[in-house]
Amino acid sequence: MNRTDVRTLQRFLKESGSYQGKIDGLRGPKTLAAMKTTLKAHADLLPAGADAWSDKRRAVACLQVACRLRKIEVGPIDGLWGPQTDHATEVLATIQETGKPPAPWRDQEPLDANPNGWYREAELKEALGSPTRKPPMVVVPCPWQLCLAWDLGTHPSGIGCHEMVADSLSRILTRVNDHYGPEQLREMGLHRYGGCYNKRRKRGGTSWSTHAWGIAIDWDPSHNRLKWGRDRARLAQPEYDTWWKIWEEEGWVSLGRTRNFDWMHVQAAKL
Numbered sequence: 001m002n003r004t005d006v007r008t009l010q011r012f013l014k015e016s017g018s019y020q021g022k023i024d025g026l027r028g029p030k031t032l033a034a035m036k037t038t039l040k041a042h043a044d045l046l047p048a049g050a051d052a053w054s055d056k057r058r059a060v061a062c063l064q065v066a067c068r069l070r071k072i073e074v075g076p077i078d079g080l081w082g083p084q085t086d087h088a089t090e091v092l093a094t095i096q097e098t099g100k101p102p103a104p105w106r107d108q109e110p111l112d113a114n115p116n117g118w119y120r121e122a123e124l125k126e127a128l129g130s131p132t133r134k135p136p137m138v139v140v141p142c143p144w145q146l147c148l149a150w151d152l153g154t155h156p157s158g159i160g161c162h163e164m165v166a167d168s169l170s171r172i173l174t175r176v177n178d179h180y181g182p183e184q185l186r187e188m189g190l191h192r193y194g195g196c197y198n199k200r201r202k203r204g205g206t207s208w209s210t211h212a213w214g215i216a217i218d219w220d221p222s223h224n225r226l227k228w229g230r231d232r233a234r235l236a237q238p239e240y241d242t243w244w245k246i247w248e249e250e251g252w253v254s255l256g257r258t259r260n261f262d263w264m265h266v267q268a269a270k271l
Protein backbone atom coordinates (compact mmCIF):
# COMPACT_ATOMS: atom_id res chain seq x y z
CA MET A 1 0.00 0.00 0.00
CA ASN A 2 1.74 3.16 -1.18
CA ARG A 3 0.84 6.83 -1.09
CA THR A 4 -1.31 6.59 -4.19
CA ASP A 5 -3.33 3.86 -2.49
CA VAL A 6 -3.74 5.99 0.63
CA ARG A 7 -5.08 8.78 -1.61
CA THR A 8 -7.58 6.31 -3.04
CA LEU A 9 -8.55 5.44 0.53
CA GLN A 10 -8.93 9.12 1.44
CA ARG A 11 -11.13 9.77 -1.60
CA PHE A 12 -13.36 6.90 -0.54
CA LEU A 13 -13.53 8.24 3.03
CA LYS A 14 -14.35 11.69 1.71
CA GLU A 15 -17.12 10.34 -0.53
CA SER A 16 -18.58 8.41 2.39
CA GLY A 17 -18.64 11.62 4.43
CA SER A 18 -16.29 10.63 7.23
CA TYR A 19 -13.24 12.61 6.07
CA GLN A 20 -12.79 16.31 5.40
CA GLY A 21 -9.00 16.46 5.31
CA LYS A 22 -6.58 16.71 2.40
CA ILE A 23 -6.05 14.02 -0.20
CA ASP A 24 -2.34 13.88 0.56
CA GLY A 25 -1.62 10.16 0.72
CA LEU A 26 -0.55 10.35 4.39
CA ARG A 27 -2.16 8.23 7.08
CA GLY A 28 -2.52 11.02 9.63
CA PRO A 29 -4.90 11.31 12.61
CA LYS A 30 -7.83 12.60 10.51
CA THR A 31 -7.50 9.68 8.12
CA LEU A 32 -7.30 7.23 11.03
CA ALA A 33 -10.39 8.70 12.68
CA ALA A 34 -12.32 8.52 9.40
CA MET A 35 -11.23 4.91 8.91
CA LYS A 36 -12.51 4.06 12.37
CA THR A 37 -15.93 5.59 11.66
CA THR A 38 -16.21 3.87 8.29
CA LEU A 39 -15.10 0.46 9.52
CA LYS A 40 -17.59 0.69 12.36
CA ALA A 41 -20.37 1.45 9.90
CA HIS A 42 -19.42 -1.67 7.91
CA ALA A 43 -18.56 -3.92 10.84
CA ASP A 44 -20.76 -6.64 9.32
CA LEU A 45 -18.19 -7.06 6.52
CA LEU A 46 -15.24 -7.57 8.88
CA PRO A 47 -14.16 -10.87 10.44
CA ALA A 48 -14.02 -11.35 14.20
CA GLY A 49 -10.86 -9.94 15.72
CA ALA A 50 -10.52 -7.11 13.20
CA ASP A 51 -10.63 -4.64 16.09
CA ALA A 52 -7.21 -5.79 17.18
CA TRP A 53 -5.57 -5.21 13.79
CA SER A 54 -2.84 -2.60 13.40
CA ASP A 55 -3.71 0.76 11.82
CA LYS A 56 -1.95 -0.31 8.66
CA ARG A 57 -3.91 -3.52 8.39
CA ARG A 58 -7.14 -1.66 9.11
CA ALA A 59 -6.29 0.81 6.34
CA VAL A 60 -5.98 -2.09 3.89
CA ALA A 61 -9.24 -3.54 5.21
CA CYS A 62 -10.92 -0.19 4.71
CA LEU A 63 -9.82 -0.14 1.05
CA GLN A 64 -11.10 -3.70 0.69
CA VAL A 65 -14.46 -2.57 2.09
CA ALA A 66 -14.46 0.32 -0.39
CA CYS A 67 -13.90 -2.12 -3.25
CA ARG A 68 -16.57 -4.51 -1.94
CA LEU A 69 -19.11 -1.68 -1.78
CA ARG A 70 -18.29 -0.84 -5.42
CA LYS A 71 -18.76 -4.52 -6.33
CA ILE A 72 -15.11 -4.83 -7.34
CA GLU A 73 -13.84 -8.38 -6.75
CA VAL A 74 -11.45 -8.00 -3.88
CA GLY A 75 -11.59 -11.35 -2.09
CA PRO A 76 -11.86 -11.73 1.68
CA ILE A 77 -11.62 -8.61 3.82
CA ASP A 78 -8.52 -9.60 5.73
CA GLY A 79 -6.48 -6.39 5.81
CA LEU A 80 -3.65 -8.06 3.89
CA TRP A 81 -2.17 -6.50 0.76
CA GLY A 82 -2.01 -9.20 -1.91
CA PRO A 83 -2.25 -9.02 -5.71
CA GLN A 84 -6.05 -9.15 -5.67
CA THR A 85 -6.31 -6.17 -3.32
CA ASP A 86 -3.67 -4.37 -5.35
CA HIS A 87 -5.59 -4.83 -8.59
CA ALA A 88 -8.97 -4.06 -7.01
CA THR A 89 -7.57 -0.82 -5.58
CA GLU A 90 -6.31 0.15 -9.02
CA VAL A 91 -9.80 -0.42 -10.42
CA LEU A 92 -11.29 1.64 -7.60
CA ALA A 93 -8.84 4.49 -8.30
CA THR A 94 -9.81 4.49 -11.99
CA ILE A 95 -13.51 4.63 -11.07
CA GLN A 96 -12.83 7.54 -8.73
CA GLU A 97 -10.97 9.40 -11.47
CA THR A 98 -13.07 8.65 -14.51
CA GLY A 99 -16.39 7.33 -13.20
CA LYS A 100 -15.79 4.09 -15.13
CA PRO A 101 -13.81 0.91 -14.51
CA PRO A 102 -10.68 0.49 -16.67
CA ALA A 103 -11.20 -1.06 -20.11
CA PRO A 104 -10.81 -4.84 -19.91
CA TRP A 105 -7.67 -5.17 -22.02
CA ARG A 106 -7.43 -8.90 -21.50
CA ASP A 107 -10.68 -9.37 -23.38
CA GLN A 108 -9.52 -7.38 -26.37
CA GLU A 109 -7.76 -10.04 -28.36
CA PRO A 110 -6.00 -8.68 -31.42
CA LEU A 111 -7.90 -9.45 -34.62
CA ASP A 112 -6.32 -12.10 -36.78
CA ALA A 113 -7.63 -10.92 -40.14
CA ASN A 114 -5.36 -11.13 -43.16
CA PRO A 115 -7.31 -9.73 -46.12
CA ASN A 116 -4.15 -8.66 -47.97
CA GLY A 117 -2.38 -11.98 -47.53
CA TRP A 118 0.61 -10.62 -45.64
CA TYR A 119 3.50 -13.06 -45.37
CA ARG A 120 4.77 -14.52 -42.16
CA GLU A 121 8.00 -12.97 -40.93
CA ALA A 122 9.84 -16.21 -41.60
CA GLU A 123 8.75 -16.14 -45.29
CA LEU A 124 9.78 -12.57 -46.01
CA LYS A 125 13.29 -13.21 -47.24
CA GLU A 126 12.13 -15.74 -49.78
CA ALA A 127 9.02 -13.82 -50.82
CA LEU A 128 10.42 -10.29 -50.99
CA GLY A 129 14.14 -10.93 -51.46
CA SER A 130 17.07 -10.13 -49.26
CA PRO A 131 16.91 -6.71 -47.63
CA THR A 132 20.49 -6.10 -48.69
CA ARG A 133 18.85 -4.75 -51.88
CA LYS A 134 16.53 -1.79 -51.39
CA PRO A 135 12.87 -2.78 -51.84
CA PRO A 136 10.59 -1.08 -54.42
CA MET A 137 9.38 1.95 -52.53
CA VAL A 138 6.38 4.27 -52.73
CA VAL A 139 5.59 7.34 -50.64
CA VAL A 140 2.07 7.16 -49.21
CA PRO A 141 0.77 10.63 -48.31
CA CYS A 142 -0.55 11.07 -44.78
CA PRO A 143 -3.82 13.03 -44.34
CA TRP A 144 -2.61 14.59 -41.09
CA GLN A 145 0.69 16.37 -40.63
CA LEU A 146 3.56 14.16 -39.54
CA CYS A 147 6.66 15.24 -37.64
CA LEU A 148 9.81 13.17 -37.48
CA ALA A 149 9.91 11.85 -33.92
CA TRP A 150 13.62 12.63 -33.61
CA ASP A 151 13.36 16.03 -35.30
CA LEU A 152 9.90 17.48 -34.69
CA GLY A 153 10.57 20.49 -36.92
CA THR A 154 10.80 18.24 -39.98
CA HIS A 155 7.52 17.28 -41.66
CA PRO A 156 7.74 14.35 -44.06
CA SER A 157 5.19 14.52 -46.87
CA GLY A 158 4.27 10.88 -46.36
CA ILE A 159 5.44 7.43 -45.42
CA GLY A 160 8.00 5.76 -47.66
CA CYS A 161 7.12 2.07 -47.69
CA HIS A 162 7.27 -1.09 -49.79
CA GLU A 163 4.91 -0.79 -52.74
CA MET A 164 3.24 -4.04 -51.66
CA VAL A 165 1.72 -2.36 -48.58
CA ALA A 166 1.02 1.07 -50.05
CA ASP A 167 -2.68 0.67 -50.87
CA SER A 168 -3.45 -0.88 -47.52
CA LEU A 169 -1.52 1.81 -45.66
CA SER A 170 -3.32 4.49 -47.60
CA ARG A 171 -6.72 3.04 -46.62
CA ILE A 172 -5.65 2.82 -43.00
CA LEU A 173 -4.42 6.42 -42.83
CA THR A 174 -7.65 7.65 -44.39
CA ARG A 175 -9.82 5.70 -41.96
CA VAL A 176 -7.77 6.79 -38.97
CA ASN A 177 -8.01 10.40 -40.05
CA ASP A 178 -11.77 10.13 -40.62
CA HIS A 179 -12.24 8.62 -37.19
CA TYR A 180 -10.05 10.84 -35.02
CA GLY A 181 -9.37 13.95 -37.09
CA PRO A 182 -6.01 15.77 -37.32
CA GLU A 183 -6.41 17.68 -34.08
CA GLN A 184 -7.09 14.64 -31.92
CA LEU A 185 -4.38 12.68 -33.69
CA ARG A 186 -1.92 15.35 -32.69
CA GLU A 187 -3.13 15.26 -29.09
CA MET A 188 -2.71 11.50 -29.14
CA GLY A 189 0.90 11.87 -30.28
CA LEU A 190 0.24 10.19 -33.61
CA HIS A 191 1.89 13.01 -35.53
CA ARG A 192 5.20 11.75 -34.14
CA TYR A 193 6.32 9.43 -36.89
CA GLY A 194 9.15 7.09 -35.95
CA GLY A 195 10.05 5.84 -39.44
CA CYS A 196 9.30 2.98 -41.80
CA TYR A 197 12.02 1.78 -44.16
CA ASN A 198 15.30 1.15 -42.41
CA LYS A 199 17.83 -1.46 -43.47
CA ARG A 200 18.62 -2.86 -40.08
CA ARG A 201 18.48 -5.93 -37.87
CA LYS A 202 15.97 -6.25 -35.05
CA ARG A 203 16.93 -4.32 -31.97
CA GLY A 204 18.00 -6.85 -29.40
CA GLY A 205 17.95 -9.60 -32.07
CA THR A 206 19.98 -10.90 -35.01
CA SER A 207 17.40 -11.42 -37.77
CA TRP A 208 16.32 -8.71 -40.19
CA SER A 209 13.76 -6.24 -38.89
CA THR A 210 10.55 -5.94 -40.89
CA HIS A 211 11.63 -2.29 -41.30
CA ALA A 212 14.34 -3.54 -43.65
CA TRP A 213 11.61 -4.39 -46.19
CA GLY A 214 9.70 -1.16 -45.61
CA ILE A 215 6.65 -2.96 -44.24
CA ALA A 216 6.76 -1.74 -40.62
CA ILE A 217 6.08 1.66 -39.11
CA ASP A 218 6.96 3.12 -35.72
CA TRP A 219 4.70 5.67 -34.00
CA ASP A 220 5.52 8.03 -31.15
CA PRO A 221 8.61 6.11 -30.00
CA SER A 222 9.38 8.30 -26.98
CA HIS A 223 6.07 7.37 -25.33
CA ASN A 224 6.16 3.75 -26.45
CA ARG A 225 9.65 2.54 -25.74
CA LEU A 226 10.89 -0.85 -26.86
CA LYS A 227 10.72 -2.60 -23.49
CA TRP A 228 7.64 -0.87 -22.09
CA GLY A 229 4.52 -2.93 -21.49
CA ARG A 230 0.88 -1.87 -21.50
CA ASP A 231 1.25 -0.33 -18.06
CA ARG A 232 3.50 2.38 -19.51
CA ALA A 233 3.07 2.51 -23.28
CA ARG A 234 0.78 5.27 -24.45
CA LEU A 235 -0.47 3.29 -27.43
CA ALA A 236 -1.84 0.67 -25.04
CA GLN A 237 -4.43 3.06 -23.66
CA PRO A 238 -8.14 2.60 -24.46
CA GLU A 239 -8.39 5.69 -26.68
CA TYR A 240 -6.19 3.85 -29.20
CA ASP A 241 -8.55 0.86 -29.49
CA THR A 242 -10.03 2.07 -32.77
CA TRP A 243 -6.58 2.91 -34.09
CA TRP A 244 -5.52 -0.72 -33.59
CA LYS A 245 -8.80 -2.10 -34.89
CA ILE A 246 -8.26 -0.24 -38.16
CA TRP A 247 -4.73 -1.64 -38.59
CA GLU A 248 -5.76 -5.15 -37.60
CA GLU A 249 -8.68 -5.20 -40.00
CA GLU A 250 -6.09 -4.73 -42.77
CA GLY A 251 -4.04 -7.60 -41.32
CA TRP A 252 -1.28 -5.49 -39.77
CA VAL A 253 0.25 -6.76 -36.53
CA SER A 254 1.00 -4.69 -33.45
CA LEU A 255 3.84 -6.12 -31.38
CA GLY A 256 2.36 -4.35 -28.39
CA ARG A 257 -1.04 -5.96 -28.81
CA THR A 258 0.33 -9.43 -29.50
CA ARG A 259 3.54 -9.53 -27.43
CA ASN A 260 3.26 -6.55 -25.07
CA PHE A 261 6.52 -4.86 -25.99
CA ASP A 262 7.56 -2.40 -28.73
CA TRP A 263 4.12 -0.71 -28.73
CA MET A 264 5.39 1.87 -31.24
CA HIS A 265 5.68 -0.81 -33.93
CA VAL A 266 3.10 -2.07 -36.41
CA GLN A 267 3.95 -4.34 -39.35
CA ALA A 268 2.40 -5.86 -42.44
CA ALA A 269 3.72 -9.31 -41.61
CA LYS A 270 2.36 -12.07 -39.43
CA LEU A 271 4.43 -13.43 -36.56
Ligand SMILES: [Zn+2]
Nearest residue numbers: 216217218265
Ligand atom coordinates in the same frame (compact mmCIF):
# COMPACT_ATOMS: atom_id res chain seq x y z
ZN1 LIG B 1 9.50 -0.81 -35.40
